[in-house]
């Protein structure tokens with residue numbers, strides 16, 4: 001979070017709510033002075049919505065982003081290098097010449113199928129141990145693993161599959177051993193001579209990292225720098241204070257970074273709401289709704305902390321007859337199936353949601 005000098009602005013996570021119109025230009029100027037690039041979200045609207053719609057519905061109107069420079073870091077010489085191509089097979093460090101990445105090493109597994117006319121969606125794949133890849137050809141160990149796996153041929157069927165496609169590979173000698181050699185290029189998806197379609201290669205050699213440099217300090221690729229890299233900015237005076245309504249909880253939950261659909265969460269009562277979520281929601285209730293925050297403080301201790309329960313409690317706190325989203329979710333079906341396979345007990349609610357998940361559109 002940034003400590004801004006402009007008054008009448010409120011942070012919730014990386015969202016900035018500008019509470020008074022007279023603070024808008026000063027805060028945008030202040031962010032620019034801190035090297036943020038500001039974009040007008042309304043001008044970039046692709047759906048033809050009016051500015052009035054944005055203001056009344058409380059969509060964010062500005063977007064600020066900070067360009068934090070990223071560098072590669074060579075695992076051998078530890079120097080900062082360009083990120084371009086750093087993760088392509090046999091790429092070398094421009095400072096010391098060490099290889100930064102190998103897609104295939106001796107012992108990698110390649111899972112693929114031969115390219116055929118009639119491509120079905122779920123087909124068995126061949127899984128073979130690789131020896132090396134010279135960016136033109138894959139050299140594979142000629143033996144197959146005995147056991148198949150889910151959608152992977154076992155040894156016998158794999159050998160049949162190989163002989164059916166014997167025009168697409170050959171035996172070859174290299175380093176005193178015999179290998180199966182198959183044409184396979186880096187951009188195989190655009191290669192007109194491609195004979196296999198690759199699903200996955202496991203085990204790579206990685207001799208680099210990606211780092212961010214900020215204020216003279218190094219951060220990991222996925223680490224957060226101490227300031228937000230992107231900020232969503234609301235003109236809160238157009239749409240607040242929000243009155244009690246059947247959907248008010250959705251606004252409060254989403255401001256706290258929570259999904260407001262009960263079906264989205266695990267149905268086994270596990271904790272989903274953390275103290276930090278309640279803190280964020282409290283700020284929103286206090287600053288942006290007509291509900292007195294004392295009421296929140298009195299009630300919050302009784303709110304359940306699992307997904308569906310917490311949503312129901314917060315929704316009822318906002319309005320006596322709330323409209324709570326509870327969409328069937330295929331994820332609940334899959335999670336219940338997984339638990340059953342592990343021999344774990346399922347609650348009634350879980351079984352119900354698992355069945356309902358089968359109605360999910362995504363299935």
Ligand SMILES: [Zn+2]
Nearest residue numbers: 074077093096
């Ligand atoms: Zn190097």
